[in-house]
Amino acid sequence: CGPCGGCGTMPPSGNGGAPDLLDTVLEHLEAQDLVQTARSLMRASKSGICRGPRGAAKIREILMGINTLLFTQDPQTQPQTTPRCLSDIAFSLGKFQVTDSVVTDILKRVADIAKYRAEQFTPNEMASIMWGFASLGVRNEPLMSVIAAEVVNKIGDFDQRQLSNTAWSFAKCGLWNKQLVDAIVSGCLSKISTFSPASLSHCAWAMAEWGTRDDRFMNAIAEEVIRRMGDFPPTSLAMTAWSFASLQLQHMGLMQSVSGRVQQNISDFRTADLAHLAWAFANLRVQDANLFNTMAAEIQKDIGSIGPAGLTNVAWAFSKNNVLHEDLMAAIAREASTQIRNFKAAEVAMLTWAFAVAGLQNKGLMTEIGAQVSRKIDRFNAPQLSHIVWAFGALSLKHTGLLQSLSAYVRRSAPSFKAQGLSNIAWAFAMVSYRDEDLIRRVAPAIARDVSDLRPLALARCAWAYRVLAVRSPELTEALSSEAAVKVDDFPTKA
Secondary structure (H helix, E strand, O other), X not given: OOOOOOOOOOOOOOOOOHHHHHHXXXXXXXXXXXXXXXXXXXXXXXOOOOOHHHHHHHHHHHHHHHHHHHOOXXXXXXXXXXXXXXXXHHHHHHHXXXXXXXXXXXXXXXXXXHHHHHHHOOHHHHHHHHHHHHHOOOOOHHHHHHHHHHHHHHHHHOOHHHHHHHHXXXXXXXXOOHHHHHHHHHHHHHOHHHOOHHHHHHHHHHHHHHOOOOHHHHHHHHHHHHHOHHHOXXXXXXHHHHHHHHOXXXXXXXXXXXXXXXXXXXXXXXXHHHHHHHXXXXXXXXXXXXXXXXXXXXXXXXXXXOOHHHHHHHHHHHHHOOOOOHHHHHHHHHHHHHHHHHOOHHHHHHHHHHHHHHOOOOHHHHHHHHHHHHHOHHHOOHHHHHHHHHHHHHOOOOOHHHHHHHHHHHHHHHHHOOHHHHHHHHHHHHHOOOOOXXXXXXXXXXXXXXXXXXXXXXXXXXXXXXXXXOOOOHHHHHHHHXXXXXXXHHOOOOO
């Protein structure tokens, strides 16, 4: 889950720990005292309990009781459903991280009641209730809209933790409006020197999730990070760098400081953190060979701890940044081969691209990828498939099953492919000497129609492919020649 702050420590084990806290919640429920129920539930949630069958059974009983009690409340007349009571319930559910239909019902009822009380909510209560909903991935637009308006009205009263939690929560739920974001940015800027490292990183993450680039705010965050670099936990630092990269905001002072910290304390960083950092540097096109070599050695030690997204990000980052590290890529290939069934379509396409750009013909991995794509080809979209087959062509690897499946896919879904994608397919077929004359002739008119979309190198490759495959298309030949004449000054030497 995301930020929250204020969490307590684990209770001692034995008879005086978690069960006693849950028993107290049940006692207040039996007395139908919703206020005390919510407060004791908050204490229980902050203790970090709810593990083991006994705790889980009691949590289930508590949830059923709260749900029943809430539905006896009239949101407009019952005094028990105070803003604090509602925020404590939502926050506690977020801490427990229980996914259950009863939780859904409780949150819906909390939202229905809270929207009548929104103007009474304090900043802490607003931050808490929103965090509870967001951490469980529950988006309730009616509640969020009224809370957003109250955030704007009371933004001057928010402290650094409340600001960052509120920003994180709205971003996590995908709710953006200009007034809200402007108010949060203004509030953060006025108190930026008071922010904890975690709060700074979560604000940066929220801006990235919103896709909102406010250079003044992000630069202020960068300066605070640089000033307090030694105080930042590795995960917060990785999150901040990732956020800047997502916004395409290159702050060289920040990236240089991050690089120095990582190289100095590399063993403090989790492999997942290093994957995010590698992606961030590559996405911002920040060349730092020493950093990448240092990260490569560390990532290999625990490469099994990162899943498909991490493996893909690392491979993509090293290839994108033109850092060839064969030992790392070999380790990625071995691990990816064991996890390939769990890769999303976009991850398969990116991973394949990375090995092709690096010029690494890892036949074991590529065979696994070819088999996976051919079996599940309908899970991939047209751009992904054209990139994958381009990669096989670039590596001169012929996977007949993939090529046959792709041919069938293109025949039934040709309109979904753009001229560039079809040109890539023709070029890849030629690179591995795979001749499907009917398909190559069939896609020629589509390439010719949108030939202006092709860059000079693509024009040359397309013409070369049709010549090598011995497929005649006067219409396409004429279109390629005409477009080449228009772009002749832009052609690279090798074309």
